[in-house]
Amino acid sequence: MENVFDYTSKETFDLENRNLFDPFFHFGAHQSEISNFGDFIQINAAEKDIILINDHGIIRAFENSCPHRGCRLIDQQVGNVEKVICPYHGWQFQEGKVFIPSLKDFENAAIEAVTLHYYSVELCGNFIFFSPNPQHSLKEQIGIFWDDLEMMSYDITTKVDTNNQDFYANWKISLENALESYHVSSVHSSSLGLLGLTEGEVTFDGVNSLWESSTNNSKFHNKLLKIKSLFNNSYQKESYFSLYLFPYSMISSTYGYSYAFQTFFPKISTETQFSSRTYATKTPYISFFDDVIHLNHKIFAEDAHICQLVQKGVTSSSKFVYSKQEQRIVAFHSSYEKGITA
Amino acid sequence: MTQEEFITELEDILSLEEGELTINSNLKELEDWDSLAIISVIALVDKKIGKKVNVLALKECVSVADLINIVGL
Known part of the structure:
Protein backbone atom coordinates (compact mmCIF):
# COMPACT_ATOMS: atom_id res chain seq x y z
CA MET A 1 0.00 0.00 0.00
CA GLU A 2 1.20 3.50 -0.79
CA ASN A 3 2.23 5.45 2.31
CA VAL A 4 -0.16 8.27 1.46
CA PHE A 5 -3.12 5.91 1.92
CA ASP A 6 -1.71 4.37 5.07
CA TYR A 7 -3.65 5.87 7.96
CA THR A 8 -2.71 3.41 10.67
CA SER A 9 0.79 1.98 10.61
CA LYS A 10 3.60 3.04 12.90
CA GLU A 11 6.11 2.40 10.10
CA THR A 12 4.59 5.07 7.86
CA PHE A 13 4.16 7.39 10.84
CA ASP A 14 7.89 7.12 11.63
CA LEU A 15 8.82 7.55 7.97
CA GLU A 16 6.70 10.70 7.74
CA ASN A 17 8.32 12.14 10.84
CA ARG A 18 11.77 11.56 9.38
CA ASN A 19 11.07 12.70 5.83
CA LEU A 20 8.38 15.36 6.29
CA PHE A 21 8.71 16.71 9.82
CA ASP A 22 12.50 16.92 10.02
CA PRO A 23 13.44 18.59 6.69
CA PHE A 24 10.62 21.18 6.42
CA GLN A 135 16.78 21.23 3.56
CA HIS A 136 15.73 24.62 2.18
CA SER A 137 15.46 28.16 3.47
CA LEU A 138 12.03 29.24 4.65
CA LYS A 139 11.82 31.67 1.74
CA GLU A 140 12.50 28.87 -0.75
CA GLN A 141 9.92 26.70 0.96
CA ILE A 142 7.17 29.32 0.92
CA GLY A 143 7.89 30.40 -2.65
CA ILE A 144 5.61 32.89 -4.40
CA PHE A 145 3.36 33.24 -1.36
CA TRP A 146 6.13 34.85 0.70
CA ASP A 147 5.05 38.47 0.18
CA ASP A 148 1.40 37.71 0.94
CA LEU A 149 2.26 35.81 4.10
CA GLU A 150 4.62 38.53 5.24
CA MET A 151 1.95 41.22 4.78
CA MET A 152 -0.60 39.14 6.67
CA SER A 153 1.83 38.83 9.58
CA TYR A 154 2.29 42.60 9.77
CA ASP A 155 -1.47 43.18 10.02
CA ILE A 156 -1.76 40.92 13.05
CA THR A 157 -1.83 42.62 16.43
CA THR A 158 -2.39 39.81 18.89
CA LYS A 159 -3.46 36.21 19.34
CA VAL A 160 -7.03 36.05 20.60
CA ASP A 161 -7.51 32.30 20.85
CA THR A 162 -5.72 28.98 20.83
CA ASN A 163 -7.71 25.88 19.97
CA ASN A 164 -5.64 22.76 20.66
CA GLN A 165 -7.39 19.47 20.29
CA ASP A 166 -6.77 15.92 19.21
CA PHE A 167 -8.51 14.79 16.06
CA TYR A 168 -8.99 11.03 16.29
CA ALA A 169 -7.81 10.59 12.75
CA ASN A 170 -4.50 10.25 10.95
CA TRP A 171 -3.02 13.67 10.19
CA LYS A 172 -3.45 13.16 6.43
CA ILE A 173 -7.20 12.65 6.88
CA SER A 174 -7.41 15.85 8.94
CA LEU A 175 -5.32 17.81 6.49
CA GLU A 176 -7.11 16.53 3.39
CA ASN A 177 -10.40 17.57 4.97
CA ALA A 178 -9.03 21.11 5.29
CA LEU A 179 -7.74 21.05 1.72
CA GLU A 180 -11.12 20.67 0.08
CA SER A 181 -14.35 22.67 0.06
CA TYR A 182 -16.56 19.85 -1.23
CA HIS A 183 -17.60 18.89 2.31
CA VAL A 184 -18.54 22.39 3.45
CA SER A 185 -22.22 22.31 2.54
CA SER A 186 -22.83 18.99 4.28
CA VAL A 187 -20.47 19.16 7.27
CA HIS A 188 -20.60 22.91 7.96
CA SER A 189 -24.15 23.75 6.87
CA SER A 190 -24.78 26.01 9.89
CA SER A 191 -21.27 27.49 10.16
CA LEU A 192 -18.81 27.96 7.30
CA GLY A 193 -21.51 26.92 4.85
CA LEU A 194 -23.47 30.09 5.62
CA LEU A 195 -20.81 32.07 3.76
CA GLY A 196 -22.00 30.48 0.51
CA LEU A 197 -18.48 29.93 -0.75
CA THR A 198 -18.01 29.44 -4.46
CA GLU A 199 -15.73 26.88 -6.08
CA GLY A 200 -13.12 29.60 -6.28
CA GLU A 201 -9.63 29.53 -7.72
CA VAL A 202 -6.57 27.57 -6.65
CA THR A 203 -3.04 28.81 -7.25
CA PHE A 204 -0.34 26.19 -6.96
CA ASP A 205 3.32 26.88 -6.37
CA GLY A 206 5.45 23.81 -5.84
CA VAL A 207 4.13 22.00 -2.78
CA ASN A 208 2.01 24.93 -1.57
CA SER A 209 -1.36 26.20 -2.71
CA LEU A 210 -3.72 29.12 -2.20
CA TRP A 211 -7.48 28.75 -2.50
CA GLU A 212 -9.51 31.92 -2.91
CA SER A 213 -13.28 31.83 -2.89
CA SER A 214 -15.82 34.59 -3.10
CA THR A 215 -19.21 34.31 -1.46
CA ASN A 216 -22.42 33.98 -3.44
CA ASN A 217 -24.25 35.37 -0.42
CA SER A 218 -24.39 38.99 -1.60
CA LYS A 219 -25.88 40.27 1.64
CA PHE A 220 -23.04 38.74 3.62
CA HIS A 221 -20.52 40.12 1.15
CA ASN A 222 -21.98 43.62 1.50
CA LYS A 223 -21.89 43.38 5.27
CA LEU A 224 -18.25 42.35 5.20
CA LEU A 225 -17.42 45.23 2.87
CA LYS A 226 -19.20 47.69 5.15
CA ILE A 227 -16.94 46.87 8.09
CA LYS A 228 -13.79 47.27 5.98
CA SER A 229 -13.30 50.83 7.25
CA LEU A 230 -13.10 49.51 10.83
CA PHE A 231 -9.79 47.86 10.02
CA ASN A 232 -6.50 49.53 9.29
CA ASN A 233 -5.00 46.57 7.46
CA SER A 234 -2.59 46.57 4.52
CA TYR A 235 -3.53 43.11 3.28
CA GLN A 236 -7.16 42.90 2.32
CA LYS A 237 -8.89 40.50 0.00
CA GLU A 238 -12.57 40.41 -0.80
CA SER A 239 -12.66 36.66 -0.45
CA TYR A 240 -12.30 33.73 1.88
CA PHE A 241 -8.86 32.27 1.38
CA SER A 242 -6.70 29.50 2.71
CA LEU A 243 -2.99 29.19 2.09
CA TYR A 244 -1.59 25.69 2.53
CA LEU A 245 2.08 25.37 3.39
CA PHE A 246 3.32 21.82 2.95
CA PRO A 247 3.34 19.66 4.92
CA TYR A 248 1.36 20.57 8.04
CA SER A 249 0.41 24.26 8.07
CA MET A 250 -2.52 26.28 6.76
CA ILE A 251 -3.61 29.87 7.29
CA SER A 252 -7.14 30.94 6.48
CA SER A 253 -9.08 34.17 6.65
CA THR A 254 -12.30 35.85 5.65
CA TYR A 255 -11.47 39.17 3.97
CA GLY A 256 -8.26 39.47 6.02
CA TYR A 257 -10.08 40.67 9.15
CA SER A 258 -8.76 37.84 11.28
CA TYR A 259 -6.52 34.87 10.67
CA ALA A 260 -6.60 31.26 11.81
CA PHE A 261 -3.21 29.58 11.52
CA GLN A 262 -3.73 25.85 11.76
CA THR A 263 -1.28 22.98 12.09
CA PHE A 264 -2.09 19.32 11.56
CA PHE A 265 0.83 17.60 13.25
CA PRO A 266 0.95 13.83 13.54
CA LYS A 267 0.42 12.75 17.15
CA ILE A 268 0.27 9.00 16.71
CA SER A 269 -0.54 7.09 13.54
CA THR A 270 -4.29 7.38 14.13
CA GLU A 271 -4.44 10.84 15.76
CA THR A 272 -3.74 14.42 14.74
CA GLN A 273 -2.42 17.05 17.11
CA PHE A 274 -4.56 19.85 15.73
CA SER A 275 -3.93 23.44 16.69
CA SER A 276 -5.49 26.66 15.48
CA ARG A 277 -4.26 30.05 16.60
CA THR A 278 -6.70 32.86 15.89
CA TYR A 279 -5.20 36.30 15.40
CA ALA A 280 -6.77 39.74 15.51
CA THR A 281 -5.81 42.43 13.03
CA LYS A 282 -5.69 46.20 13.27
CA THR A 283 -9.00 47.39 14.66
CA PRO A 284 -10.01 48.98 17.95
CA TYR A 285 -13.24 46.94 17.91
CA ILE A 286 -11.91 43.73 19.39
CA SER A 287 -15.35 42.37 20.31
CA PHE A 288 -15.57 41.52 16.59
CA PHE A 289 -13.26 38.59 17.26
CA ASP A 290 -15.53 36.99 19.90
CA ASP A 291 -17.86 35.78 17.20
CA VAL A 292 -14.94 34.75 14.98
CA ILE A 293 -13.58 32.57 17.80
CA HIS A 294 -17.01 31.07 18.46
CA LEU A 295 -17.49 30.29 14.77
CA ASN A 296 -14.02 28.79 14.41
CA HIS A 297 -14.57 26.49 17.38
CA LYS A 298 -17.81 25.28 15.84
CA ILE A 299 -16.16 24.65 12.46
CA PHE A 300 -13.20 22.77 13.93
CA ALA A 301 -15.44 20.65 16.16
CA GLU A 302 -17.40 19.67 13.05
CA ASP A 303 -14.13 18.86 11.27
CA ALA A 304 -12.91 16.77 14.22
CA HIS A 305 -16.12 14.76 14.15
CA ILE A 306 -16.13 14.04 10.43
CA CYS A 307 -12.41 13.19 10.41
CA GLN A 308 -12.99 10.67 13.18
CA LEU A 309 -15.71 9.06 11.07
CA VAL A 310 -13.36 8.89 8.09
CA GLN A 311 -10.67 7.25 10.23
CA LYS A 312 -13.21 4.66 11.35
CA GLY A 313 -14.36 4.05 7.79
CA VAL A 314 -11.20 3.89 5.72
CA THR A 315 -9.72 0.54 4.88
CA SER A 316 -6.34 -0.26 3.42
CA SER A 317 -8.01 -1.32 0.18
CA SER A 318 -9.83 2.00 -0.28
CA LYS A 319 -9.55 3.39 -3.79
CA PHE A 320 -10.63 6.98 -3.75
CA VAL A 321 -11.86 9.41 -6.40
CA TYR A 322 -11.54 13.16 -6.30
CA SER A 323 -13.65 16.02 -7.63
CA LYS A 324 -12.38 19.34 -8.95
CA GLN A 325 -13.02 20.82 -5.52
CA GLU A 326 -10.60 18.24 -4.14
CA GLN A 327 -7.73 19.02 -6.53
CA ARG A 328 -5.53 20.25 -3.68
CA ILE A 329 -5.64 16.76 -2.18
CA VAL A 330 -4.34 15.27 -5.41
CA ALA A 331 -1.54 17.85 -5.42
CA PHE A 332 -0.81 17.05 -1.78
CA HIS A 333 -0.49 13.36 -2.62
CA SER A 334 2.06 14.20 -5.31
CA SER A 335 4.09 16.40 -2.93
CA TYR A 336 3.82 13.78 -0.23
CA GLU A 337 5.15 11.02 -2.48
CA LYS A 338 8.13 13.15 -3.47
CA GLY A 339 8.80 14.12 0.13
CA ILE A 340 8.40 10.71 1.66
CA THR A 341 10.83 9.07 -0.76
CA ALA A 342 13.44 11.85 -0.66
CA MET B 1 -26.35 63.17 16.03
CA THR B 2 -30.13 63.17 16.28
CA GLN B 3 -32.28 60.10 16.76
CA GLU B 4 -33.45 60.41 13.15
CA GLU B 5 -29.89 60.54 11.85
CA PHE B 6 -29.00 57.53 13.95
CA ILE B 7 -31.93 55.55 12.55
CA THR B 8 -30.88 56.48 9.00
CA GLU B 9 -27.36 55.21 9.71
CA LEU B 10 -28.84 52.05 11.20
CA GLU B 11 -30.91 51.51 8.06
CA ASP B 12 -27.73 51.70 6.03
CA ILE B 13 -25.99 49.17 8.28
CA LEU B 14 -28.95 46.82 8.05
CA SER B 15 -29.34 47.25 4.28
CA LEU B 16 -32.87 48.65 4.71
CA GLU B 17 -34.63 51.29 2.63
CA GLU B 18 -34.96 54.78 4.08
CA GLY B 19 -38.04 54.97 6.32
CA GLU B 20 -38.24 51.22 6.80
CA LEU B 21 -36.99 51.42 10.36
CA THR B 22 -38.79 53.17 13.23
CA ILE B 23 -37.99 53.70 16.85
CA ASN B 24 -40.36 50.84 17.68
CA SER B 25 -38.87 48.32 15.24
CA ASN B 26 -37.98 45.01 16.84
CA LEU B 27 -34.32 44.23 16.22
CA LYS B 28 -34.79 40.53 16.84
CA GLU B 29 -37.13 40.36 13.85
CA LEU B 30 -34.54 41.83 11.51
CA GLU B 31 -32.61 39.24 9.55
CA ASP B 32 -29.51 41.39 9.36
CA TRP B 33 -29.25 42.29 13.05
CA ASP B 34 -26.22 40.09 13.66
CA SER B 35 -22.69 40.34 15.00
CA LEU B 36 -21.46 42.23 11.94
CA ALA B 37 -24.26 44.79 12.37
CA ILE B 38 -23.47 45.12 16.07
CA ILE B 39 -19.79 45.79 15.44
CA SER B 40 -20.81 48.39 12.84
CA VAL B 41 -23.05 50.12 15.40
CA ILE B 42 -20.22 50.12 17.93
CA ALA B 43 -17.96 51.75 15.36
CA LEU B 44 -20.66 54.24 14.36
CA VAL B 45 -21.26 55.34 17.94
CA ASP B 46 -17.54 55.55 18.59
CA LYS B 47 -16.78 57.64 15.51
CA LYS B 48 -19.84 59.87 15.30
CA ILE B 49 -20.78 60.28 18.98
CA GLY B 50 -17.49 59.54 20.70
CA LYS B 51 -18.99 57.05 23.08
CA LYS B 52 -17.88 53.49 23.82
CA VAL B 53 -20.74 51.02 24.02
CA ASN B 54 -20.57 47.49 25.27
CA VAL B 55 -21.18 44.67 22.80
CA LEU B 56 -23.16 42.65 25.37
CA ALA B 57 -25.42 45.61 26.06
CA LEU B 58 -26.12 45.93 22.34
CA LYS B 59 -26.86 42.22 22.03
CA GLU B 60 -29.49 42.56 24.75
CA CYS B 61 -31.32 45.37 22.96
CA VAL B 62 -34.73 44.33 21.70
CA SER B 63 -35.90 47.48 19.95
CA VAL B 64 -34.38 50.46 18.17
CA ALA B 65 -35.54 52.49 21.17
CA ASP B 66 -33.34 50.34 23.42
CA LEU B 67 -30.40 51.09 21.16
CA ILE B 68 -31.06 54.80 21.22
CA ASN B 69 -31.29 54.66 24.99
CA ILE B 70 -27.91 52.96 25.31
CA VAL B 71 -26.30 55.30 22.83
CA GLY B 72 -27.72 58.22 24.84
CA LEU B 73 -29.48 60.17 22.12
Missing part, protein backbone atom coordinates in the same frame (compact mmCIF):
# COMPACT_ATOMS: atom_id res chain seq x y z
CA PHE A 25 9.82 24.38 8.26
CA HIS A 26 6.60 24.38 10.28
CA PHE A 27 4.52 27.23 11.59
CA GLY A 28 5.02 27.89 15.29
CA ALA A 29 3.62 31.22 16.40
CA HIS A 30 3.36 34.94 15.75
CA GLN A 31 6.10 37.10 17.25
CA SER A 32 3.56 39.03 19.32
CA GLU A 33 3.01 35.87 21.38
CA ILE A 34 6.57 35.85 22.69
CA SER A 35 7.48 39.51 22.42
CA ASN A 36 9.08 39.83 25.88
CA PHE A 37 12.32 38.34 27.15
CA GLY A 38 11.55 34.91 28.61
CA ASP A 39 8.16 34.48 26.92
CA PHE A 40 7.72 30.95 25.61
CA ILE A 41 5.18 28.66 24.05
CA GLN A 42 5.28 24.90 23.77
CA ILE A 43 4.36 23.03 20.59
CA ASN A 44 3.57 19.33 20.54
CA ALA A 45 4.29 17.69 17.23
CA ALA A 46 5.44 14.36 15.83
CA GLU A 47 6.11 12.84 19.27
CA LYS A 48 8.19 15.84 20.28
CA ASP A 49 7.66 18.78 22.60
CA ILE A 50 9.25 21.93 21.25
CA ILE A 51 9.79 25.19 23.08
CA LEU A 52 9.81 28.51 21.22
CA ILE A 53 11.32 31.13 23.51
CA ASN A 54 12.38 34.75 23.39
CA ASP A 55 15.97 34.59 24.64
CA HIS A 56 17.10 38.21 24.94
CA GLY A 57 15.34 39.11 21.70
CA ILE A 58 16.47 36.01 19.81
CA ILE A 59 13.80 33.45 19.06
CA ARG A 60 15.12 29.99 19.82
CA ALA A 61 13.48 26.61 19.34
CA PHE A 62 14.58 23.47 21.14
CA GLU A 63 13.27 20.12 22.23
CA ASN A 64 11.83 20.32 25.71
CA SER A 65 14.20 17.75 27.12
CA CYS A 66 17.30 18.18 29.26
CA PRO A 67 20.42 16.81 27.51
CA HIS A 68 21.66 15.50 30.88
CA ARG A 69 19.05 12.80 31.67
CA GLY A 70 16.08 13.74 29.50
CA CYS A 71 13.85 15.47 32.05
CA ARG A 72 11.15 17.76 30.63
CA LEU A 73 12.44 21.29 31.16
CA ILE A 74 9.22 23.32 30.97
CA ASP A 75 5.92 21.81 31.99
CA GLN A 76 3.57 24.58 30.83
CA GLN A 77 2.16 25.29 27.39
CA VAL A 78 2.76 29.02 27.63
CA GLY A 79 4.44 31.37 30.09
CA ASN A 80 7.56 33.34 30.94
CA VAL A 81 10.83 32.19 32.48
CA GLU A 82 13.95 34.25 33.17
CA LYS A 83 16.13 31.16 32.74
CA VAL A 84 15.36 27.66 31.56
CA ILE A 85 16.33 25.51 34.53
CA CYS A 86 15.99 21.76 34.61
CA PRO A 87 13.95 20.82 37.68
CA TYR A 88 15.89 17.56 38.09
CA HIS A 89 19.53 18.64 38.66
CA GLY A 90 19.44 22.38 38.09
CA TRP A 91 21.10 22.63 34.68
CA GLN A 92 20.53 26.11 33.27
CA PHE A 93 20.17 27.19 29.66
CA GLN A 94 20.45 30.77 28.46
CA GLU A 95 21.74 32.60 25.40
CA GLY A 96 22.70 29.29 23.78
CA LYS A 97 24.95 28.30 26.70
CA VAL A 98 24.67 25.59 29.35
CA PHE A 99 25.47 26.17 33.02
CA ILE A 100 26.07 22.90 34.86
CA PRO A 101 26.13 22.52 38.65
CA SER A 102 29.19 20.61 39.92
CA LEU A 103 30.73 20.72 36.46
CA LYS A 104 34.03 19.24 37.72
CA ASP A 105 32.24 15.98 38.55
CA PHE A 106 31.69 15.39 34.81
CA GLU A 107 35.41 15.15 34.08
CA ASN A 108 35.08 11.78 32.35
CA ALA A 109 32.10 12.72 30.22
CA ALA A 110 32.13 14.61 26.90
CA ILE A 111 30.52 17.54 28.65
CA GLU A 112 31.64 20.22 26.16
CA ALA A 113 29.50 18.63 23.48
CA VAL A 114 26.35 18.58 25.60
CA THR A 115 23.72 21.08 24.52
CA LEU A 116 20.01 21.43 24.01
CA HIS A 117 18.64 19.94 20.82
CA TYR A 118 18.11 23.21 18.98
CA TYR A 119 15.97 23.60 15.86
CA SER A 120 16.42 26.14 13.10
CA VAL A 121 14.19 29.19 13.38
CA GLU A 122 13.31 31.51 10.51
CA LEU A 123 10.80 34.31 10.20
CA CYS A 124 8.41 35.33 7.47
CA GLY A 125 7.53 38.83 8.63
CA ASN A 126 6.33 38.25 12.17
CA PHE A 127 5.47 34.59 11.68
CA ILE A 128 7.88 32.18 13.38
CA PHE A 129 8.71 28.89 11.69
CA PHE A 130 10.92 26.10 13.01
CA SER A 131 12.55 23.02 11.53
CA PRO A 132 14.67 20.24 13.04
CA ASN A 133 16.91 19.92 9.98
CA PRO A 134 15.83 22.17 7.10
